[in-house]
C-alpha cells in the first residue's frame with residue numbers, strides 16, 4: 059500500500075470523505091501566528107487557479123495569507139519563490155492538464171532550488187493523486203487539500219525550515235475559519251462564501267468527497283463582510299456555495315434560510331448581489347419571492363438541470379423531475395418576468411438513449427435558457443456513476459453535444475436580442491477585446507456588453523444603449 063510507504067504524511071481517503079457526521083461545525087477566528095510574519099520578505103508568489111468560483115475565492119484567501127507574511131505577487135511564474143497550483147477535480151482532462159503543468163514547471167526548480175511548488179485544492183483530496191505526485195513528481199514540496207487552506211503559512215514555514223516535503227490532506231471537513239486575510243483580485247466585484255461543502259451526492263460528482271459536508275457560515279459574519287465590502291466601494295458581490303439553497307440547513311434549529319439571508323443582504327447599500335450555484339431541489343418559493351422584490355438582487359439565475367430525462371435524472375441522483383424543474387422555471391418567470399435563466403447540461407451520461415437525449419432537447423426548448431455550460435459526461439473514479447456501464451460511442455456523445463450546443467446558442471442569441479434598442483445598466487469591468495477604445499462589462503441580466511468609452515469609467519455602473527445583439531455579447535453606446 060502506497061499509504062504505508064509514506065506513513066509520515068497525512069493521506070486522504072475518498073471512502074472516509076463520504077461519511078457524514080452530524081456534529082456541529084466549529085467556527086474559529088484566524089490570527090496569523092507571529093512566527094510567520096516576515097517570512098515572505100523579498101520573496102514572491104504566483105498562484106494558478108483552475109475550476110470554479112470557489113477555487114477563485116480560495117486563491118484570494120491564499121494570496122491574502124501570503125501577503126500578510128510579506129510575500130508579494132510575481133508577474134509570472136519564473137519570477138516566483140512559491141508557485142501554487144489550486145486545482146479542480148471535476149473533470150479528468152482538467153486533472154491531466156494539471157499533471158502536465160506540474161511536469162512543465164519542474165525546470166524552474168533547477169533554476170531556483172529554493173522555489174516551493176505547492177499543489178492544493180480539490181485534486182489532492184483523491185488518494186490516487188497524492189500517490190501519483192509522491193511517486194512521479196518529487197519536485198512538489200507541499201500538498202494539501204480543501205479543508206486546511208488557512209494553514210498554508212505553517213506549511214510554507216515547515217517546508218523552508220525542515221527542508222522536508224509537507225503532505226497534509228484531511229478527508230473530513232474542518233472548521234469554518236473566519237478572518238482569513240483576503241487579497242481580492244477585482245476592485246469592484248467580490249466573492250463571498252456563504253457555505254462550504256455539498257451533501258447532494260449527485261452520482262457523477264466528486265465534490266461532496268473533495269469539499270466535505272455542507273457547512274454554513276454564520277449569517278452575521280456574511281452580513282458583516284458584505285457591509286464592509288459596500289463601505290469599501292465594491293459594486294457587486296457574488297454569494298458562493300455548491301448549493302446556496304441549502305444554506306442554513308446545517309444550523310441546529312435550521313430556522314434561518316437562504317431566503318432570509320438574501321432578504322437581509324438586500325438591505326445593504328451594495329448595488330448588485332448575485333449568487334451561484336442554485337439547486338433545483340432546494341430552490342423554494344420564498345427565495346423566488348425575495349428575488350422578485352429586486353432592489354440589488356440581480357435578475358439572473360444559474361439553475362443547473364443536467365438532463366431533461368427523468369430516467370437519467372434519477373440515475374444522476376438529482377432528486378427532482380423534469381416536471382418539477384419546469385414548474386420552477388414557470389414560478390421564476392411569473393414572479394420575475396424578465397429574468398435570465400442559464401443552466402448546466404451533461405450529455406452522454408451512462409445509459410443515455412436517443413429518447414433521453416430528445417427529452418433534454420425538449421426541456422431546453424421549453425425552459426428558454428439564455429445560456430448553458432454543456433459537457434460530455436466525464437467519469438470520476440470513486441463516484442457511483444463511474445461504475446455504471448458506459449457503452450455509448452464517443453462519436454455519438456460528440457454529435458449530441460454539437461446538436462445541443464446549436465440549440466443552446468440559439469438561446470444565447472434570443473436572450474441577447476431582447477435587449478436590442480433598450481438601455482441597460484452595465485458595471486464596467488475593463489478594456490474590451492473588441493478593439494482599442496472599447497470597454498466591456500456586464501448588465502444586470504449578466505450579459506456581456508461592449509461599447510466605446512473612456513477607461514475612467516472602469517468600476518462604475520453606467521447606462522448603455524444596446525444597438526446590436528450577437529450570440530455571445532451585446533454592443534452599444536453610452537446612453
Ligand code: SF4
Nearest residue numbers: 256258259260263265
Ligand atoms: S449539487 Fe451535485 S453537482 Fe453540485 S456540487 Fe453537489 S454533488 Fe456536485
